Amino acid sequence: MHSRKLMGMAPGGLLLAGALGCVFIGILSTWFSLRQPWMGLRLEPDFDRNAVAITRAEGPAAELPIPADLVAIRSESGASSLETIATDLIEEPDFFDTYEDKEEFYRRQAVLAEALHSGAVVVSVRQADGTLSEHRIEPRSRPLSSLPPVYWFQVLAGSIGCLLALWVLVLRPQDWGVRMFAVMGVSFPMFTVPAAVYSTRELALDANAFQFLSSINHSGAFLYGCGLVALFLSYPRQLVRPRWLSVVFAIFVPWLVLDLLHLPPDVSIGNRIPILTQMLSAIGLGIWQWRLTRDDARDRASLRWLGVSVLIGSGLFVFINVGSLLLGWFPPLSQGYSFGFFALMDVGLALGLRRYRLFELDEWAYRILFWVLGALALIALDAGLIVVLRADPTFSLGLSLLVCGFLYLPVRNWLWTKVVARHAVEEHELFQDVIQVAFAVGERQRIERWGDLLRKLFAPLEIEEAQGAVETVRIDRDGLRLDLPSVGSLPAMHLEFPWQGRGLFGPRHARLATQLVELLRHADRSRDAYDRGVKEERFRIARDLHDDIGARLLAGLHERNLEGARKVMRFAIGDMRSIVSELTGETVRLADGLADLRHECAERVEAARLQIDWPLDDVPDLTIDRRIHRHYVSIVREIVSNAIRHAEAQRIRVRFEFQRTRFVTIVSDDGIGFNPDQARTGNGLRNLRERTREVGGQILFTRAADATTVAVELPFRLDSAPAALSV
Amino acid sequence: MEVRVWLVELLRQAFPDALADQAGDVAGATDLISTQSYDLALVDIGLPDASGVELIRHLAATHPSTQVVVTTIHDDDEHVFSTLAAGASGYLLKDQLTETLVRQLQQLERDGICALSPSVARRMLAHFRSQRPSHPPGAKPEVVLSPRETEVLTYIGKGMRISEVAKLLGVADNTIATYVKNIYRKLDISSRAEAALEASRRGLV
Numbered sequence: 001m002h003s004r005k006l007m008g009m010a011p012g013g014l015l016l017a018g019a020l021g022c023v024f025i026g027i028l029s030t031w032f033s034l035r036q037p038w039m040g041l042r043l044e045p046d047f048d049r050n051a052v053a054i055t056r057a058e059g060p061a062a063e064l065p066i067p068a069d070l071v072a073i074r075s076e077s078g079a080s081s082l083e084t085i086a087t088d089l090i091e092e093p094d095f096f097d098t099y100e101d102k103e104e105f106y107r108r109q110a111v112l113a114e115a116l117h118s119g120a121v122v123v124s125v126r127q128a129d130g131t132l133s134e135h136r137i138e139p140r141s142r143p144l145s146s147l148p149p150v151y152w153f154q155v156l157a158g159s160i161g162c163l164l165a166l167w168v169l170v171l172r173p174q175d176w177g178v179r180m181f182a183v184m185g186v187s188f189p190m191f192t193v194p195a196a197v198y199s200t201r202e203l204a205l206d207a208n209a210f211q212f213l214s215s216i217n218h219s220g221a222f223l224y225g226c227g228l229v230a231l232f233l234s235y236p237r238q239l240v241r242p243r244w245l246s247v248v249f250a251i252f253v254p255w256l257v258l259d260l261l262h263l264p265p266d267v268s269i270g271n272r273i274p275i276l277t278q279m280l281s282a283i284g285l286g287i288w289q290w291r292l293t294r295d296d297a298r299d300r301a302s303l304r305w306l307g308v309s310v311l312i313g314s315g316l317f318v319f320i321n322v323g324s325l326l327l328g329w330f331p332p333l334s335q336g337y338s339f340g341f342f343a344l345m346d347v348g349l350a351l352g353l354r355r356y357r358l359f360e361l362d363e364w365a366y367r368i369l370f371w372v373l374g375a376l377a378l379i380a381l382d383a384g385l386i387v388v389l390r391a392d393p394t395f396s397l398g399l400s401l402l403v404c405g406f407l408y409l410p411v412r413n414w415l416w417t418k419v420v421a422r423h424a425v426e427e428h429e430l431f432q433d434v435i436q437v438a439f440a441v442g443e444r445q446r447i448e449r450w451g452d453l454l455r456k457l458f459a460p461l462e463i464e465e466a467q468g469a470v471e472t473v474r475i476d477r478d479g480l481r482l483d484l485p486s487v488g489s490l491p492a493m494h495l496e497f498p499w500q501g502r503g504l505f506g507p508r509h510a511r512l513a514t515q516l517v518e519l520l521r522h523a524d525r526s527r528d529a530y531d532r533g534v535k536e537e538r539f540r541i542a543r544d545l546h547d548d549i550g551a552r553l554l555a556g557l558h559e560r561n562l563e564g565a566r567k568v569m570r571f572a573i574g575d576m577r578s579i580v581s582e583l584t585g586e587t588v589r590l591a592d593g594l595a596d597l598r599h600e601c602a603e604r605v606e607a608a609r610l611q612i613d614w615p616l617d618d619v620p621d622l623t624i625d626r627r628i629h630r631h632y633v634s635i636v637r638e639i640v641s642n643a644i645r646h647a648e649a650q651r652i653r654v655r656f657e658f659q660r661t662r663f664v665t666i667v668s669d670d671g672i673g674f675n676p677d678q679a680r681t682g683n684g685l686r687n688l689r690e691r692t693r694e695v696g697g698q699i700l701f702t703r704a705a706d707a708t709t710v711a712v713e714l715p716f717r718l719d720s721a722p723a724a725l726s727v
Numbered sequence: 728m729e730v731r732v733w734l735v736e737l738l739r740q741a742f743p744d745a746l747a748d749q750a751g752d753v754a755g756a757t758d759l760i761s762t763q764s765y766d767l768a769l770v771d772i773g774l775p776d777a778s779g780v781e782l783i784r785h786l787a788a789t790h791p792s793t794q795v796v797v798t799t800i801h802d803d804d805e806h807v808f809s810t811l812a813a814g815a816s817g818y819l820l821k822d823q824l825t826e827t828l829v830r831q832l833q834q835l836e837r838d839g840i841c842a843l844s845p846s847v848a849r850r851m852l853a854h855f856r857s858q859r860p861s862h863p864p865g866a867k868p869e870v871v872l873s874p875r876e877t878e879v880l881t882y883i884g885k886g887m888r889i890s891e892v893a894k895l896l897g898v899a900d901n902t903i904a905t906y907v908k909n910i911y912r913k914l915d916i917s918s919r920a921e922a923a924l925e926a927s928r929r930g931l932v
Contacts, residue, residue, distance in 0.1 A: 563825060566733065566825075567824065567825075570821070570823070570824075573800055577800075591885075592845070592846065592849065594886065595845040595846075595849075595884060595885050595886030596844065596845050596846055596886065597886070598845075598886030598887075599842075599844055599845045599886050599887075599888060602886075602888055602891075603823075603827050603830070603831075603842060603888070604824060604826075604827055606830065607824065607826035607827045607829075607830045608826065614886075616885055616886065616887065
C-alpha cells in the first residue's frame with residue numbers, strides 16, 4: 001500500500017493497468033459462467049409453494065411444457081438425484097440464518113451440480129393441471145445471451161467503483177483518506193463480481209466453486225466496511241494516526257475468518273452484525289468529522305458531499321439488504337440491483353470532485369480518466385477489428401481493406417492523436433518561448449506564459465505555486481512531481497503528473513528544466529540590463545537636452561542683443577540636430593567627421609580674418625560613435641572659438657596624433673594665451689573638461705609666452721577589427 | 728517672418744547697396760519674379776504652399792541669370808543635394824554664424840558659387856560613382872565627371888575649401904568655382920536622366 005510500491009509507473013499507466021485488470025476480471029467471470037452446463041431453463045423460486053417455477057425453456061429444453069414446476073432432477077445414470085425446492089434458487093447464501101442451513105444448501109448444490117456435469121439429466125416436471133412428465137435434457141455450455149442484465153450490471157458497477165478508486169489513488173497516493181477509499185474501491189468488485197456469477201446461475205454451481213466465490217464476496221464486504229470506517233477516520237481530518245487504522249482491520253479480519261469457518265453461533269453474528277457495526281461506526285465517525293470541521297467551510301463541504309455519497313450509497317445497501325434479512329422489515333430487493341446504490345456513491349464522488357475539490361483533486365483529474373477511457377477504446381477497437389475479421393468469413397480481403405482504410409485507421413489515428421501522442425517542442429521554438437516569457441509585459445502575463453510553456457513541455461495535470469522555498473530543479477515523489485525554483489519575479493512551482501499523468505519526470509526532464517531555468521535567468525538578467533540601458537539612455541538624452549539645449553536657450557533668454565540671442569539659438573538648433581542624429585545610432589567615419597570639422601572651423605577662422613593651419617593628414621579608417629563625435633566636435637569648436645575671441649591671435653594651428661590607443665588633437669594659437677587656473681573663462685573651460693571626461697578623454701592646457709596649446713586626448717581601440725573608436 | 732527679416736538684414740550686411748524684396752511662399756515669389764529680374768534669390772526649402780525645390784527649378788528655367796541660394800537648417804545631404812541638382816548655386820546653413828554667412832554671400836558674388844561643404848561633396852562623388860554601372864550602355868548620354876572635377880570634389884570632401892583647392896592645384900579660385908558649377912550642371916542632367924530612367928522603368932513615360 002505504501003506509495004513506493006506504486007511508483008516506477010506513471011499514474012496513467014497504473015490506472016490503465018487497473019482498468020485492464022477490471023476488464024480481465026469481467027472476462028474471467030464471464031468465461032466461468034459460460035462454462036457451466038446449461039439446460040436452457042429460466043427458473044424462479046416460489047417461496048409460498050416452496051416450488052421451482054419454469055418461466056421459460058429454450059435450447060436443450062425447448063420441448064418442455066411451460067408454465068410448469070421443476071419437481072426433481074437426476075443424472076441419466078441415476079447416480080445423483082434430488083427433488084428441487086425454492087431455496088435452491090436463492091441468489092445469496094447469506095439468506096440463511098444458520099450455518100447449518102447454509103451447509104445444507106451447499107450440499108444440495110453439490111448434488112445438483114454433479115447431475116448437471118454428468119452428461120444428460122432427466123427432469124421431472126409438474127404442469128399446472130398436476131400432470132407429471134419426465135424429460136431428458138442434454139446440457140451444453142451456456143450462451144452469452146442467457147446471462148441476464150443483472151449479471152452485467154454487477155460486473156460493470158464493480159469495475160466502475162474500482163476504477164474510480166484507483167483513479168483517485170494514482171493521483172494522491174500519499175493521502176491516507178485516499179488509500180482507504182482505494183481499499184473500498186478494490187473490495188467493491190470483490191463482492192459484486194462473485195455475486196454476479198453465483199446469483200445468476202441457472203440452477204446450481206459446483207459447491208466448492210460456490211463456497212469459494214461466496215468467501216471472496218464476504219471478504220470483499222468486510223474489507224469494504226473496514227475501508228469505510230478507516231476513511232472517516234482519515235478524511236477530511238486525520239482523527240487517529242495512520243497506524244491506528246490497522247486496528248479497524250485487526251478487529252474485523254478475525255471476525256471475517258470466523259465467519260468463513262462458520263464458527264459463530266449464527267449467520268447474523270458472523271456476518272450481518274459486523275457489517276452493520278461498520279456502517280454505524282462510519283456514520284458515527286462522519287458525525288464526529290462534521291463537528292470537527294465546523295470552522296472550515298471547505299473541509300465541511302467536502303465532507304458533506306463525500307458523506308452523503310458514501311453513506312447513502314452503502315447505507316441504503318446495508319439497510320435494505322441486511323436490514324430486510326436480519327430484521328424482516330421489508331421484502332428483499334434483488335441483491336444484484338441493490339449494488340447500484342454503490343454506483344450512486346461513485347457517481348456522486350466523481351461529480352463532487354470538481355466542485356468540492358474532494359481529496360484535493362480538481363477538474364484536471366478528469367483528464368487522466370478520459371485518457372484511460374480513450375486508451376481502453378483504442379484497445380477495444382483493435383480487439384474488435386481482429387474479432388470481426390476472424391469471426392465473419394463473409395469479409396473478403398477487399399472489404400477488410402476497405403473497412404480498415406476508411407473506418408478503422410482514421411478512427412484509430414484520431415484516437416491516437418487525441419489520447420496518446422505527445423507534442424515535441426523544437427529547440428528554436430523553446431528559445432523563442434523563453435524569450436517571450438522573459439519579455440512579457442507585466443508580471444501576471446509573465447507567469448501565465450511561463451505556465452503555458454511548462455504545460456507545452458510537460459503537459460502536467462497540475463501546476464501550482466510552491467509554498468516553501470525551492471533551491472534548484474528537482475524531481476520529487478519518485479518522478480510524479482517536478483519542483484522549479486523561482487526565477488526573477490516568477491514564483492517557484494510544482495508540476496505534478498507530467499503528460500496528463502501518463503509519464504514520470506526523469507533526469508532528462510530535470511536537465512531540460514534546469515536549462516530552461518538557466519536560460520530564463522539569463523534572459524531575465526539581459527532584460528534587466530536592457531531596462532537599465534534604456535533608463536540610462538533616457539537619462540542621458542534628458543541630460544543632454546537639459547545641459548546643451550536648455551543651457552543655451554537659457555543663455556539666449558538673458559541675451560540683450562538680438563544677434564547674440566540668434567547665435568545662441570543657432571547653436572541650440574545644432575545641438576538638437578546632433579542629439580537627434582545620435583539617436584539613430586549611426587556611426588561617423590572619423591575621416592569624414594574631421595573633414596567637416598576642418599571645413600567649418602576654417603570658414604569661421606577666416607570670417608574672423610585669422611589664418612588657420614590645419615594640414616590634411618591621412619586619417620586612419622575608423623568609425624566613431626555619433627555621441628563621441630558630437631562631444632568631440634563641440635570641444636574643438638569651443639577651443640577654436642576661445643582662440644578667435646580671446647587670444648588676440650593671428651594664426652591657429654590644428655594638429656593630430658594617432659597613437660596606438662589614443663587620438664590626440666592639438667590646437668594652438670599665437671595669441672596672448674590665458675591662464676587656465678583663473679576664472680575669466682573658467683566656465684567655458686570647465687565645460688570643456690566635463691565634455692572630455694564624458695567621452696573618457698583628457699584635456700590639457702599649456703601656456704607659453706607666445707602661444708597657448710590645448711591638447712585633447714581621446715582613447716581609442718585599434719586592437720579589435722574592424723577598429724572602432726569608442727569608450 | 729523673423730527668419731525673413733534676419734535674411735534681409737544679412738543681405739544688407741553682405742551687399743549694403745542691394746535692394747531686397749521678400750515673399751512668404753512660392754506663389755508670392757512667383758509673382759515677384761514674373762515682374763522683375765533679380766541677381767540673387769534666397770530660397771527656403773520648406774515653404775508653406777510648395778517645395779522650395781520647385782521654385783528653384785522654375786527660377787533656373789525662367790531666369791538663368793539669377794543666382795539661387797538655398798537657405799536651410801537641414802544640412803543633411805539629401806535636402807541640399809536635391810536643391811543643387813534643381814539649379815541652385817549653393818546653400819547657406821541658417822545656423823552658421825552671421826560673419827560666415829556674410830562671407831559666403833560675398834564669395835558668391837565674387838566666384839558665382841557658395842562654399843560647398845565636404846559632406847555634400849562626398850555625396851556628389853558617391854552619386855556619380857554609383858550612377859555609372861546602373862546606366863544601360865547607350866540608353867542615355869552618360870554624365871561623367873572629368874578627372875579634374877573628380878579631383879576637386881575629392882579635395883573638398885576631405886575638408887578643403889575652394890580657395891585651398893585652387894592653391895593646391897595652382898589655378899584661380901574662380902576656375903575651381905567653374906568646375907563646381909559644371910558639376911552642379913552635370914548633377915542636374917544626371918538627376919533628370921535618372922528620374923527619366925526611373926519613370927520609364929515604372930512605366931510612367
